[in-house]
Amino acid sequence: MTTSASPGLPGLTLDYCGEVHTARPGHPLVVGRDAEVAIDDNPFLHRHFLEVSDRGDLWWLSNVGTVLSATVADEFGGLQAWLAPGGQLPLVFPRTVVWFTAGPTTYELDILVTGSPFEPVRQRSELAGSVTVGRVSLTPDQHLLLVGLCEPVLKRQNRGGAVAPASNVVAARLGWTPTKLNRKLDNVCDKLTKQGVRGLHGDASRLATSRKARLVEYALATQLVTTADLALLPDASTRP
Known part of the structure; x- marks a missing residue:
């Protein structure tokens, strides 16, 4: 049947x-x-x-x-x-x-x-050095952190799977110390959690890698970062 x-x-x-x-x-x-x-x-x-x-x-x-x-x-x-x-x-x-x-x-x-009757509405806007989606506003450093975390996904061509970089790799890519990166990561996660975003708290039951993966997914889904933002990253060829 x-x-x-x-x-x-x-x-x-x-x-x-x-x-x-x-x-x-x-x-x-x-x-x-x-x-x-x-x-x-x-x-x-x-x-x-x-x-x-x-x-x-x-x-x-x-x-x-x-x-x-x-x-x-x-x-x-x-x-x-x-x-x-x-x-x-x-x-x-x-x-x-x-x-x-x-x-x-x-x-x-x-x-x-x-044939879907629903049409999405673009929400992203640029405001004086910050990136805003809905009520979420990020500082330039917070935005740059997200671009660094999402770089492998944004640069892939087949839109399949991509491995998220380790924190020390992202820190070196941005020219930051690991301490600065972790502080910025905590700030972004706290800010988004206060806005109701789930899955960004690292604790005994949620490893830090899971928190970063969730942050990457959220940043891509809400278009906090796009391929155009890759131009904000330091030129890798000029770094030792």
Whole structure:
């Protein structure tokens, strides 16, 4: 027995590294290490992690894993959500971007919905030496820190997986001491946490690497940093 599509259900495709998968009504499209959309042979990644399925006239994205979370945003960063295990979100925008981190690697995939009635609104603005998204305003150093953390993801060409750099590598890249970098990192995480951003507190149950990965995902999802910001980084060829 096959399930017929709802008359109002739009088409949906999922794009990972140029591999395009078309969702079918009544047949969940699963993303994971060993799934229909096979991401990577990464032991830190769930065999089945994310699932796209239909209910009524909407497509939904569900986190069917047990540990990992995903960051979900529209293409302009106006909407950003943290999809924890067991969480679900309707896919209502023409393009939704999903980031998630497994071990040291951050992955990105696109979900395209044809005929969606919703249109995202660009939120980013530049204000006198600061970067503002919604109510979040960063100092130039805080912004530069995010660019340094996100550099490997911003520079990749295949939009697949990228390994986040270690703190000492980012500090050297920016010409900072490790102490200065950690202080700036704490300040950014505290500022965003006060704005309601989850997953940025490092404690016994959340390693510092997880905190940085979540910060990278959030910065990309809300477009606090873009490829144009790479020009702000020091010229690597002039550093010893």
